[in-house]
Amino acid sequence: MRIAVDGMGGDNAPHDIVKGCVEALEDSELEIYLIGKSEILKKELKKYTFDENKINVVNADEVIENTDKPVRAIKRKKNASMVVGFDMLKDDQVDAFISAGNTGAILAGSLLKVGRIEGIDRPAITTVYPTKKDVSLLVDAGANSECKPRNLLEFSIMASVYSKYVLDKENPSVGLVNIGEESSKGTSMIKETYEVLKNSHINFYGNVEGRELPEGVVDIIVCDGFVGNVILKLTEGVAKTITDILKKELSGSLLSKLGTLFMLPALKSFKKKLDYTEYGGAPFLGVKKPVIKAHGSSNAKAIKNAVKKAKVFAQSGVIDTIGKEIERIGVERDGK
Amino acid sequence: MRIAVDGMGGDNAPHDIVKGCVEALEDSELEIYLIGKSEILKKELKKYTFDENKINVVNADEVIENTDKPVRAIKRKKNASMVVGFDMLKDDQVDAFISAGNTGAILAGSLLKVGRIEGIDRPAITTVYPTKKDVSLLVDAGANSECKPRNLLEFSIMASVYSKYVLDKENPSVGLVNIGEESSKGTSMIKETYEVLKNSHINFYGNVEGRELPEGVVDIIVCDGFVGNVILKLTEGVAKTITDILKKELSGSLLSKLGTLFMLPALKSFKKKLDYTEYGGAPFLGVKKPVIKAHGSSNAKAIKNAVKKAKVFAQSGVIDTIGKEIERIGVERDGK
Structure with a gap:
């Protein structure tokens, strides 16, 4: 190879x-x-x-x-x-x-x-998003700031194929990032996308809210590249800030210092989960x-x-399969 | 009263x-x-x-x-x-x-x-966003999914007045949520908003990326209500997930259990920072x-x-002042 x-x-x-x-x-x-x-x-x-x-x-x-x-x-x-x-x-x-x-x-x-x-119509950056359970795929992570429902359907299909062939997930679920569970929520583009995804052959879970993303409720998180980029960077920022706050709090007292010592294995294993270097880059699907x-x-x-x-x-064989799915x-x- | x-x-x-x-x-x-x-x-x-x-x-x-x-x-x-x-x-x-x-x-x-x-043109939900430093204001937190540059300018002005009169911040800085620092980044609506804010009399900081929000680099975070709602809920979700993961890791070994005991004060003070009940609701400006x-x-x-x-x-006097600023x-x- x-x-x-x-x-x-x-x-x-x-x-x-x-x-x-x-x-x-x-x-x-x-x-x-x-x-x-x-x-x-x-x-x-x-x-x-x-x-x-x-x-x-x-x-x-x-x-x-x-x-x-x-x-x-x-x-x-x-x-x-x-x-x-x-x-x-x-x-x-x-x-x-x-x-x-x-x-x-x-x-x-x-x-x-x-x-x-x-x-x-438009290729997308598909990146791994670490969750409590495992990992989800996030698409688009920043290639397309403005999207049409058609684009989000294509992103969903491409990520479903990648998830199946590369991450070994059978029938991966797809969640649409929105500001509420109901199909009536969001912008007109998002409402239209909801209908398009619902009527497609992908395993559509429905809307997912920001709160649910780190829980890992869906295998694939679909959104436009603007929202996707905000999600990725914000997740990174919140994780970093929390670690910084904890470290600062811990530096306060001798008791806390002892605490840090005992906490080290937990913190290490947690940091590994968030460490992008583990996941090997983002494919351009x-x-x-x-x-x-x-x-x-x-x-x-x-x-x-x-x-x-x-x-x-x-x-x-992801690329060939995407071609066939899109043709279908x-x-x-x-x-x- | x-x-x-x-x-x-x-x-x-x-x-x-x-x-x-x-x-x-x-x-x-x-x-x-x-x-x-x-x-x-x-x-x-x-x-x-x-x-x-x-x-x-x-x-x-x-x-x-x-x-x-x-x-x-x-x-x-x-x-x-x-x-x-x-x-x-x-x-x-x-x-x-x-x-x-x-x-x-x-x-x-x-x-x-x-x-x-x-x-x-459109009122907005203005909510407190806890950061490493202190708190920022986030506007719009979910009232308006689709916005024009005019709306984001109005949100910026309203939040600036509120921040000054209610949170005692002199000349609060306003950051526009975007996917890069440069004025050329983002959707056409965001690029246009950048120019509108730059040419206004507010204290415009420029673009802010998701990563920077929890750091507290700006006093006011401006975005449409779709992005704002995702930011709020995702921050909540990431914080909860991290605490859950830490707790789970900690329950593993006796050493870790001792660690938790020592960590308690730090975790408590950190949770207080993220606790929305401290901040007293979100004004509809x-x-x-x-x-x-x-x-x-x-x-x-x-x-x-x-x-x-x-x-x-x-x-x-926030409401009167907003009226005067908008008239101006x-x-x-x-x-x-």
Whole structure:
């Protein structure tokens, strides 16, 4: 399985990207194409001992920065690590592509270089959302701020397929983020979406409120990318603030300090649950080939897990199945 | 100061409503009008010892349920406790009105019975949002799912006045909820709002992301009622889930049990911070008289605090000042 990795994207590039790629080689079926300024990447690689046949450095002299305008950057920086990665994916030189770089540019590259699955209006970022029970999938996590009911139906179908094939969930349930249980709640777009999802063949649970999301009442959380992005970042913020408050309270007295000592295992296991580095990046669903967006502040572990997840994604048949499901919906739509 | 309280609204009515009213009498300047089925309310009141001149029971035979359609209920259930409360407020028989009942009906009653402040397009629910530092105000917390930039400007102005007069914050900062720092982020409505707020006379901080809200980076968090409702409920859900996970982890081992014992003071102080009953309900800003929505599951303490907050609100001059600010904006708009 050949995985291309953008060696220059993300806050901790290239150091953590390179380290994560080396660590991913614990899976002997992986062959990695590490893309970026070859001199720098090779220097980083020299720090580690590994099977040199398994990591191929591909030179790319330019870098797409977070401040770059996405479409413009993809079109003009032809020798950027991200663009080279997309070209390799498009030309079947690799089976999947991972980048921790500029999210807008990854979206633009996916659309311009790889293209959408036929019948899909808008691809979406599908990310793991840790819950009390297990994990849910959240879609869209920020690619599309403004959505139509059709888009949310497509997101639901794509995430259902991914959930089944990659996360092994049989008949995953889909919840629509809303401000009340009743179908009469929310904006006109959301009310219309409720009807569309109810009449589709997905396993529609109904509306879910903000309060229910961390409980894990549904396998898939569907919303537009604006709301999805607020949900993701707010969850992160609330968790961080609570940990900070607890730590501060605990630093007060000797008794509390003893408490911390005893609490450590619980806090550790809890932090692990919220740790995005465990989950291996977010797939861009709706494009013709496997593209994975790794968290901008990915460390080596996050990259290692993203590479491993990319392999599962590429092997899963998710993309073909999404194509067939969308085609079937199209036929159903036209048949009505 | 005469405060009318809906004795039949909310999950814990009438018991906790009555108890909360009695407890609020610790402030000797308060005179309470408790509205509902007088037989039931009087029976509840008999449980307590208090100055009987200070609580007047006003009979109202009907109740607006949470399942009632708001506008219809306000128009048809003329003898419902909520409707009688709004009538008393409208006729200047009381200085403020509090209900923990059907939110939509409180909004409908506010608009139909009391009316909007001149120049205000849409009133909003303004609620306290606990943060690491202190508290912020969140507006709109759920009255208006779909908003225009004009509405968000009005929310910002109203909350700025409330924050200054009731929460004693000089020149409060206003943050616009968005999915990135840059003014180019978000939906077209949000981008337009950014420009409107930037060019207004409020103390505009810029965009705030979900991650920053619990940190307390701004005094006022502005968003449409859909996003606001998701933010409120999700914050509640994440906090609850984290506490549940910690408790579960802690129940595992003897060491952890000892830890809990030591942690108790910290956990308690942290829970108090997140406890909505401390903050005394959410004002409906934009209507001509003080209306306060208490949390649906308000207990006695929440009602007591809501009554006390209603007094501050009624005495504050917030409503007059909002009227003047909006008039000034109108003049500025026309002058341009």
